[in-house]
Amino acid sequence: MSIKDLPADARPREKLLALGPAALADAELLALLLRTGLKGTPVLQLAQQLLQGFGGVAGLLHAGADELRRVKGLGPAKRAELVAVLELARRALAQALQARPVFESPTQVKDYLRLKLAALPHEVFAVIFLDAQHRLLAMEELFRGTLTQTSVYPREVVKRALALNAAAVLLAHNHPSGVAEPSKADESLTRTLQSALGLVDVRVLDHFVVAREQVVSFAERGLL
Numbered sequence: 262m263s264i265k266d267l268p269a270d271a272r273p274r275e276k277l278l279a280l281g282p283a284a285l286a287d288a289e290l291l292a293l294l295l296r297t298g299l300k301g302t303p304v305l306q307l308a309q310q311l312l313q314g315f316g317g318v319a320g321l322l323h324a325g326a327d328e329l330r331r332v333k334g335l336g337p338a339k340r341a342e343l344v345a346v347l348e349l350a351r352r353a354l355a356q357a358l359q360a361r362p363v364f365e366s367p368t369q370v371k372d373y374l375r376l377k378l379a380a381l382p383h384e385v386f387a388v389i390f391l392d393a394q395h396r397l398l399a400m401e402e403l404f405r406g407t408l409t410q411t412s413v414y415p416r417e418v419v420k421r422a423l424a425l426n427a428a429a430v431l432l433a434h435n436h437p438s439g440v441a442e443p444s445k446a447d448e449s450l451t452r453t454l455q456s457a458l459g460l461v462d463v464r465v466l467d468h469f470v471v472a473r474e475q476v477v478s479f480a481e482r483g484l485l
Contacts, residue, residue, distance in 0.1 A: 273293050273305075277290075287317070294346065295308055322376070323375060324380055327382070378435040378471045379471055381435055383406065383437060391427060393428040419461055422461065430464070432468040433468065434471065440472060441475040455485075467479055
């Protein structure tokens with residue numbers, strides 16, 4: 262059944278306007294973004310298939326551009342809309358982190374990191390630079406590839422911290438394997454960066470390991 266064949270009060274757009282977005286199922290919200298389905302596949306069915314294929318809303322929002330490109334029925338316009346929604350979510354979280362200390366919103370920090378790093382097919386080392394009130398100054402991806410003490414250069418991290426006049430940092434890297442457990446190499450790298458940044462009075466507040474389904478905090482694990 263297509264959307265036009267549904268009763269007026271059951272159509273996603275009319276339902277949203279009458280009852281608010283919380284009244285809609287995930288597939289209905291996604292159908293509003295997609296607008297049209299495929300030949301033989303109504304838009305609501307296409308939306309449900311996408312959600313099932315990516316493991317729900319979180320999986321779809323963390324999907325990379327290459328993954329979306331491989332989905333039949335997601336042309337450039339539909340892909341652009343989904344990517345735009347993801348970018349708006351990132352910017353909203355970044356704005357919230359700029360407005361107050363990050364420790365007032367640890368869940369938002371993890372959500373922000375997942376939106377930025379979880380879908381990447383390669384390993385990335387990023388640093389969140391904070392001011393003296395522990396509010397977000399910037400997040401920068403500094404290194405790519407297999408992360409070891411020899412591929413992440415403390416000098417470059419220190420240089421950026423000084424350039425941004427940062428008082429503290431949050432370290433983060435992703436595990437494309439999907440397993441967010443810190444390794445011994447991760448722990449060793451963290452200690453090295455703590456020592457280097459400590460020389461210029463910049464504190465390392467936490468180190469996060471990011472995967473699609475989980476973000477592990479070194480501080481919460483007692484590893485800092």
